[in-house]
Amino acid sequence: MSLTTPHRTTQHPMALRKRLGRARSSARAQTPRRILIATMLAMTLGASGCSDNSINLPGLYRQEIIQGNIIDRQMLGQLEFGMEKRKVRFILGTPLLLDPFHEGRWDYIYVHHSGSGNDTIRQQISLFFEDDKLQMIEGDIDPEVAEEINRRIKQQ
Numbered sequence: 001m002s003l004t005t006p007h008r009t010t011q012h013p014m015a016l017r018k019r020l021g022r023a024r025s026s027a028r029a030q031t032p033r034r035i036l037i038a039t040m041l042a043m044t045l046g047a048s049g050c051s052d053n054s055i056n057l058p059g060l061y062r063q064e065i066i067q068g069n070i071i072d073r074q075m076l077g078q079l080e081f082g083m084e085k086r087k088v089r090f091i092l093g094t095p096l097l098l099d100p101f102h103e104g105r106w107d108y109i110y111v112h113h114s115g116s117g118n119d120t121i122r123q124q125i126s127l128f129f130e131d132d133k134l135q136m137i138e139g140d141i142d143p144e145v146a147e148e149i150n151r152r153i154k155q156q
Helices: 013-048 073-077 085-092 143-155
Strands: 002-004 009-011 065-068 105-113 120-130 133-139
Touching: 085 105, 085 120
Parallel strands: none
Antiparallel strands: 002 009, 065 105, 105 120, 120 133
16 A cells, blocks of 8 residues: 655555565575576586696697606716716706605606697606615616616626
């Protein structure tokens, strides 16, 4: 029931209360829907971070990634049996991995990922020391170079 005055219209307090009640109930009904939408959006964004980057789009540039120590035949040829750790470090550089549980082992790792993603080159060379002196070399080396180095190590 409305009371009309010349300048403004006022509503009965009960009519106003019903109107507010309807607005509140519709807001309550939308709250679970908003929560559901926000949750689905968060899950979609989270799952997109786990995607595989193997999608090959034409014209997409992918940079080559080179990590680790590049060790060539000449560097390995300079190693000798009984060589001190500091001399080995000078020739090959700082090892990529120093195992705290095996202080006598140094690992040199080299990884090269091509930009296309098809070619990956991985090399690992492990050096073993006893009393801070070089004793043995293992890993992905040319068999000829490995034989030559280990032969020189055993001869001395």
